Amino acid sequence: MKIVVTGGAGFIGSHVCGELLRRGVPEVVAFDDLSTGTAANLDGTGADLRTGTILDRDALAAACAGAGSVIHLAALPSVPRSLADPIASHEANATGTLNVLDAARTTGAYVVVASSSSVYGTQPGFPRTEDMAAYPVSPYAVSKLAAESYAAAYARSFAAPTLAVRLFNVFGPRQRADSPYAAVIPRFIQAALTGQPLQVHGDGLQTRDFTFVASVADVLCEAAIRKITHDRPVNLAFGTRTSLVTVIDLLAQALARPLDVVHLDPRPGDVRDSQAGTDLFRRLFPAARPHDLLNALTDTVAWHRQQAVAASMPG
Numbered sequence: 127m128k129i130v131v132t133g134g135a136g137f138i139g140s141h142v143c144g145e146l147l148r149r150g151v152p153e154v155v156a157f158d159d160l161s162t163g164t165a166a167n168l169d170g171t172g173a174d175l176r177t178g179t180i181l182d183r184d185a186l187a188a189a190c191a192g193a194g195s196v197i198h199l200a201a202l203p204s205v206p207r208s209l210a211d212p213i214a215s216h217e218a219n220a221t222g223t224l225n226v227l228d229a230a231r232t233t234g235a236y237v238v239v240a241s242s243s244s245v246y247g248t249q250p251g252f253p254r255t256e257d258m259a260a261y262p263v264s265p266y267a268v269s270k271l272a273a274e275s276y277a278a279a280y281a282r283s284f285a286a287p288t289l290a291v292r293l294f295n296v297f298g299p300r301q302r303a304d305s306p307y308a309a310v311i312p313r314f315i316q317a318a319l320t321g322q323p324l325q326v327h328g329d330g331l332q333t334r335d336f337t338f339v340a341s342v343a344d345v346l347c348e349a350a351i352r353k354i355t356h357d358r359p360v361n362l363a364f365g366t367r368t369s370l371v372t373v374i375d376l377l378a379q380a381l382a383r384p385l386d387v388v389h390l391d392p393r394p395g396d397v398r399d400s401q402a403g404t405d406l407f408r409r410l411f412p413a414a415r416p417h418d419l420l421n422a423l424t425d426t427v428a429w430h431r432q433q434a435v436a437a438s439m440p441g
């Protein structure tokens with residue numbers, strides 16, 4: 127079977143492409159406009175990179191021709207990015223998802239769509255279970271709510287085989303630190319490796335359900351190969367709640383030295399705690415396994431170190 131990974135040159139997408147090929151999928155096409163992803167992320171994976179935007183329906187249709195499944199990850203991620211340019215986020219994340227679902231509808235391909243825990247917003251109540259009402263507080267969250275709603279509506283309206291998964295804070299090798307919108311773990315690691323203090327917004331006791339990228343890639347591959355469907359979005363995380371202070375302690379262990387921390391004002395609109403309810407996820411993906419957080423952070427630090435060495439080499 128041919129599988130298309132939109133956003134395949136990105137952080138999560140490149141791990142997914144590698145895992146699909148490791149599992150013996152004969153043809154893996156990464157369809158990506160390289161806006162935040164890089165061709166280098168696919169080095170050594172064997173995936174076929176087609177450069178194009180999901181906003182170009184002809185290019186998308188050409189990439190999806192003959193595909194049995196599509197893993198849809200292309201998006202402009204990040205809440206702050208959507209505050210800076212809400213329309214660009216809407217176009218890539220909402221309109222782009224509609225284009226992907228429609229391209230797949232015409233060929234009968236299965237689609238798994240990446241949504242986000244941000245759809246739960248700042249409402250109280252833990253853990254976040256799928257039966258909670260959505261309460262998006264940013265344009266990014268709205269665009270993801272639209273994306274997952276389109277996936278469900280295509281299933282209900284056209285009997286299209288779809289699944290929407292809500293990812294929680296994913297981290298691991300190839301997650302960019304060199305962007306103003308970088309996520310917290312790559313920012314911390316980059317600061318630690320360059321001798322800067324780690325900047326923590328607020329007291330550092332805010333918690334997240336950190337998910338290692340290899341676990342996410344495993345689940346997405348499983349979904350696409352077995353064409354797992356569900357008529358509602360499903361959390362994809364293991365129900366852990368780890369504070370930033372704990373992450374910093376573990377990074378200090380991974381680096382075998384203490385780390386300087388500076389506390390800044392809390393970020394407006396930041397969610398205090400985030401943790402997935404996992405009953406539905408466990409039912410649909412009983413074989414999914416979390417990775418040990420310290421080992422996963424150690425692997426991530428090793429990748430950042432390698433990047434720094436490669437960047438310092440002449441030529």
Ligand SMILES: NC(=O)c1ccc[n+]([C@@H]2O[C@H](COP(=O)([O-])OP(=O)(O)OC[C@H]3O[C@@H](n4cnc5c(N)ncnc54)[C@H](O)[C@@H]3O)[C@@H](O)[C@H]2O)c1
Binds near residue numbers: 199
């Ligand atoms: N990383 C997380 O913690 C997290 C959490 C929740 C949801 N997600 C979702 O997972 C998906 C992957 O995120 P990521 O963290 O790997 O980010 P990423 O930025 O590395 O990946 C997104 C990829 O999509 C590509 N892209 C963007 N706009 C495109 C367009 N118009 N056409 C084609 N390609 C386009 C980018 O070049 C990039 O390669 C996104 O949909 C994101 O919203 C990620």
